[in-house]
Amino acid sequence: xxxxxxxxxxxxxxxxxxxxxxxxxxxxxxxxxxxxxxxxxxxxxxxxxxxxxxxxxxxxxxxxxxxxxxxxxxxxxxxxxxxxxxxxxxxxxxxxxxxxxxxxxxxxxxxxxxxxxxxxxxxxxxxxxxxxxxxxxxxxxxxxxxxxxxxxxxxxxxxxxxxxxxxxxxxxxxxxxxxxxxxxxxxxxxxxxxxxxxxxxxxxxxxxxxxxxxxxxxxxxxxxxxxxxxxxxxxxxxxxxxxxxxxxxxxxxxxxxxxxx
Ligand SMILES: Nc1ncnc2c1ncn2[C@@H]1O[C@H](COP(=O)(O)OP(=O)(O)OP(=O)(O)O)[C@@H](O)[C@H]1O
Numbered sequence: 424x425x426x427x428x429x430x431x432x433x434x435x436x437x438x439x440x441x442x443x444x445x446x447x448x449x450x451x452x453x454x455x456x457x458x459x460x461x462x463x464x465x466x467x468x469x470x471x472x473x474x475x476x477x478x479x480x481x482x483x484x485x486x487x488x489x490x491x492x493x494x495x496x497x498x499x500x501x502x503x504x505x506x507x508x509x510x511x512x513x514x515x516x517x518x519x520x521x522x523x524x525x526x527x528x529x530x531x532x533x534x535x536x537x538x539x540x541x542x543x544x545x546x547x548x549x550x551x552x553x554x555x556x557x558x559x560x561x562x563x564x565x566x567x568x569x570x571x572x573x574x575x576x577x578x579x580x581x582x583x584x585x586x587x588x589x590x591x592x593x594x595x596x597x598x599x600x601x602x603x604x605x606x607x608x609x610x611x612x613x614x615x616x617x618x619x620x621x622x623x624x625x626x627x628x629x630x631x632x633x634x635x636x637x638x639x640x641x642x643x644x645x646x647x648x649x650x651x652x653x654x655x656x657x658x659x660x661x662x663x664x665x666x667x668x669x670x671x672x673x674x675x676x677x678x679x680x681x682x683x684x
Pocket of ligand 1: 441442443451469470471472474475476477478
């Protein structure tokens with residue numbers, strides 16, 4: 424099959440107004456258009472309530488906009504039924520949430536394996552892939568543990584493995600480091616950066632300038648719209664040293680202040 428040319432993900436004129444909100448409330452999404460290139464690492468920032476999670480959910484097919492289109496790798500998510508969207512989410516899209524949930528009756532490894540088996544991957548292949556991912560993320564020795572015996576950082580690493588088990592074309596994250604202590608957040612962030620360097624397309628919502636500074640492009644939202652963007656460019660091969668990374672974070676913070684974030 425030939426790969427569709429052009430951006431990996433394109434959103435056009437997305438609008439969404441939550442029905443449960445007051446009818447006078449402003450829309451959660453107000454005419455958002457954007458494109459994400461293959462292999463890009465994009466972060467979405469903006470004040471609380473500006474629509475970041477709503478946008479991420481519409482881009483990833485978790486939710487549907489009231490109007491507008493989302494096309495992922497040639498598939499128009501917005502033209503699909505909920506059932507078809509969930510099939511695409513299982514097979515082609517990875518998610519990492521701020522508070523990952525796991526099946527408590529399964530071991531850590533089986534939680535990682537599960538979406539692979541649900542997507543009809545032979546169990547042996549799913550197990551081998553889960554071990555490989557767990558080993559890369561440093562949690563393979565915890566494979567047989569119950570998820571109740573793991574730290575927040577270990578669980579988030581497991582969530583990343585689970586998100587990658589079906590080799591998704593894109594990985595979405597909603598505040599993936601938001602609930603972690605500083606050390607665990609740094610480890611998870613390093614892992615996400617590593618995943619991107621290995622070729623993944625990443626789209627993360629974050630309030631954390633340290634996360635955004637590792638991305639290539641930062642989109643800023645306000646009142647349901649993307650109001651500005653900053654292209655930081657790729658991190659050079661071989662991670663930046665701490666002082667260069669600080670400098671990149673400070674430059675971004677300065678720009679974000681100017682953009683009113
Ligand atoms: N299920 C819902 N029903 C009604 N209103 C909602 C719902 N989800 C979000 N909203 C409203 O839509 C707007 C955008 O919410 P959203 O969660 O997308 O913002 P956000 O930028 O991700 O916020 P935060 O940074 O606080 O997580 C807010 O005004 C919010 O109150």
